[in-house]
Amino acid sequence: MLxxxxxxxxxxxxRQARRVEYPDPVEAALVAEAAGADxxxxxxxxxxxxxxxxxxxxxxxxxxxxxxxxMAVTDAMVAFALRVGPDDACLxxxxxxxxxxEGGLDVVRHAPRVRGAVERLTGAGIRVSxxxxxxAAQVRATAEAGASAVELHTGDYxxxxxxxxxxxxxxxxxxxxxxxxxxxxxxxxxxxxxxxxVGPVAAxxxxxxxNIGHSIVxxxxxxGMAAAVREMKDAVARARx
Numbered sequence: 065m066l067x068x069x070x071x072x073x074x075x076x077x078x079r080q081a082r083r084v085e086y087p088d089p090v091e092a093a094l095v096a097e098a099a100g101a102d103x104x105x106x107x108x109x110x111x112x113x114x115x116x117x118x119x120x121x122x123x124x125x126x127x128x129x130x131x132x133x134x135m136a137v138t139d140a141m142v143a144f145a146l147r148v149g150p151d152d153a154c155l156x157x158x159x160x161x162x163x164x165x166e167g168g169l170d171v172v173r174h175a176p177r178v179r180g181a182v183e184r185l186t187g188a189g190i191r192v193s194x195x196x197x198x199x200a201a202q203v204r205a206t207a208e209a210g211a212s213a214v215e216l217h218t219g220d221y222x223x224x225x226x227x228x229x230x231x232x233x234x235x236x237x238x239x240x241x242x243x244x245x246x247x248x249x250x251x252x253x254x255x256x257x258x259x260x261x262v263g264p265v266a267a268x269x270x271x272x273x274x275n276i277g278h279s280i281v282x283x284x285x286x287x288g289m290a291a292a293v294r295e296m297k298d299a300v301a302r303a304r305x
Contacts, residue, residue, distance in 0.1 A: 066266060066304055067102035068297055069132055069254075071277025076106075076114035089115065090122045092281075092289050097129050099293035103152075105275045107134035108141065110158060117144065124148050132275065134195070137174065137181050146188050153185050154215055154252075154275075156195040168197035168217040171205035179209045186210060193252055198233075198240035206249060213250035215275065216240055218265055222256025234264050241270035259283075259299045266303035274300065 075089040093104040104127055106115045123131050130151035135141040136158040145153050155178060157169045171178050171194055182192045193213035196202040197220075206214045221233035241251045253265050254275035266274060276296060283292035 066271065066300055067273040068100075068293070068300060069103035069105045069130075069252075069273060069275040070096040070101040070280055070293055070296075071105040071107070071134075071254075071275055072096065072281065073105075073107050073114045073277055074281040076116070076119060080114055089119050090126060092284070093123055093127065095289040096280075096293045097127065099290035100297050101129060101293050103130040103132050103273075103275075105132040105134060105154070105277065107156065108144065110136060110138070110141075120144075120148055120150070124150065137169070137177055142181050142184055145185060145190060149188070150190060152191045152193060152213075154193045154195055155181060155211075167219070168199070168202060169195055171196060171202050171209055175205060175209060178205075182210045186212075193250075195254075198236040200240065200243055203240050203244045203249070204247065206244070207247040211249065213252055213273075214240075214244045215252040215254060215273075216244075216271075217255050218253050218257055219255040221265065222258070222261055237265060238268055241268050245270040259295055262296070262299050263303040266300045 072089040072092045075087050075092040079087055106120060108115050108120055132152040132154055133145055133150040134154045134156050135145060137155050155169055185192050191212045193215045194206045194211045195215045196206055198216045203214055216237055224230045224233050244251045250272055251270045252273040253271050257276045258279040280292045280296055
């Protein structure tokens with residue numbers, strides 16, 4: 065079964081634009097859950113540009129499906145995760161000046177720090193994935209760091225426009241997924257995926273989870289969150305049919 069994690073960060077982005085109490089990403093997550101989402105993903109960034117601590121705490125309290133916390137590899141974020149206890153934690157790179165996450169975590173370069181965070185989180189019963197580019201060395205380093213899963217960054221695939229470039233990025237994703245599975249890692253994927261482009265990624269047999277946010281929230285503005293989640297679920301299902 066291919067799981068769909070719905071990222072509700074950008075519901076909070078709209079709320080934070082006015083520093084008001086609405087729209088509530090927790091309520092959006094509960095609608096997504098009722099519509100068939102298999103998990104909810106949120107990224108608590110250092111600059112708190114969208115999701116806030118209280119959102120994560122409320123999600124932990126109210127969700128009936130798994131909570132996946134995206135987080136930087138810092139002592140402060142590890143301490144927060146240990147206190148709140150999400151089901152999953154996905155370690156991601158983070159820079160204040162970026163609009164959104166621009167690439168995968170460099171696990172090779174930061175191996176000792178990543179390994180230490182993985183050990184602390186795993187020791188508390190939190191399943192850890194690392195968000196990396198579809199690169200053999202990064203996938204191998206993910207396994208060596210002790211993570212349970214790898215999340216392959218699909219941004220380069222999503223941003224490719226020429227058919228040859230799209231095919232090349234898909235080949236990279238397929239090769240990385242095969243490599244990860246051989247190393248015993250569960251394979252997830254996400255970033256920039258839409259109903260229009262998700263099919264080829266969803267069809268990669270080793271991929272068992274997709275985490276998608278911006279396109280679902282964007283569609284939800286026009287069609288509602290429940291309809292947007294169901295549309296994505298249907299697109300994923302067609303790719304696996």
